[in-house]
Amino acid sequence: MNAFDFWYLPGRTMAFDVARPTAESSTARRMVLRCVLTALIGCAACGSESPTTPSEQPATAFTPGRYQLSVNGPQGLRGCVSPFDQFFLSTRTVFLALSLEGGEWVARQDMAPGADVVLRIRESPSSARISTVSGTIQGTMVTAVADFGGVALAATFAETIPVTGMSFIGAGIANGTFSGNVTFTDPQRPPMICPSGDWRLGKLPF
Numbered sequence: 001m002n003a004f005d006f007w008y009l010p011g012r013t014m015a016f017d018v019a020r021p022t023a024e025s026s027t028a029r030r031m032v033l034r035c036v037l038t039a040l041i042g043c044a045a046c047g048s049e050s051p052t053t054p055s056e057q058p059a060t061a062f063t064p065g066r067y068q069l070s071v072n073g074p075q076g077l078r079g080c081v082s083p084f085d086q087f088f089l090s091t092r093t094v095f096l097a098l099s100l101e102g103g104e105w106v107a108r109q110d111m112a113p114g115a116d117v118v119l120r121i122r123e124s125p126s127s128a129r130i131s132t133v134s135g136t137i138q139g140t141m142v143t144a145v146a147d148f149g150g151v152a153l154a155a156t157f158a159e160t161i162p163v164t165g166m167s168f169i170g171a172g173i174a175n176g177t178f179s180g181n182v183t184f185t186d187p188q189r190p191p192m193i194c195p196s197g198d199w200r201l202g203k204l205p206f
Helices: 023-048
Strands: 004-009 012-017 065-072 091-101 104-108 118-125 130-144 153-168 173-186 189-203
Antiparallel strands (some): 004 012, 104 118, 153 173
């Protein structure tokens, strides 16, 4: 095969150098093309991998912030000691701060004179949406401060008392029961002592 092809144009003949590729150069081009395709396929595979996701945080009902804690006497005031059946006396509600301390949630009332109640709870997830809760409560929760050093509207746990219950993951809510003496006081009525009761913790919207 000649290294030149001749083309005829009117009035003149022109020759163009159209040297044919050798077998060696064709083989080299095929190898380069194969390498390029391999690299492209590899990049596509890398791009299709899902990004590494950060480790998931433990499921919990709570986030730090302001909460409302309510404590009630047992249903029907069973076992409560009082001169009267004071159903309305056996409920106390306070606002407090909740924070995570050493793996447990701790709620403290810190904005009322004489208030030092501390609720400590730990969660153990039992399903996708609910955790069992255990912990303790102690101290005095003050709903209304007494005038002139009198008796406050309060509930007092004289000892560290166990609490149990459940929390609802992501909802900021937990409730349950406690087993131990709590004394409900009111400046207008005699105190009432109950051997057990209910509690509820809920996150405030503000």
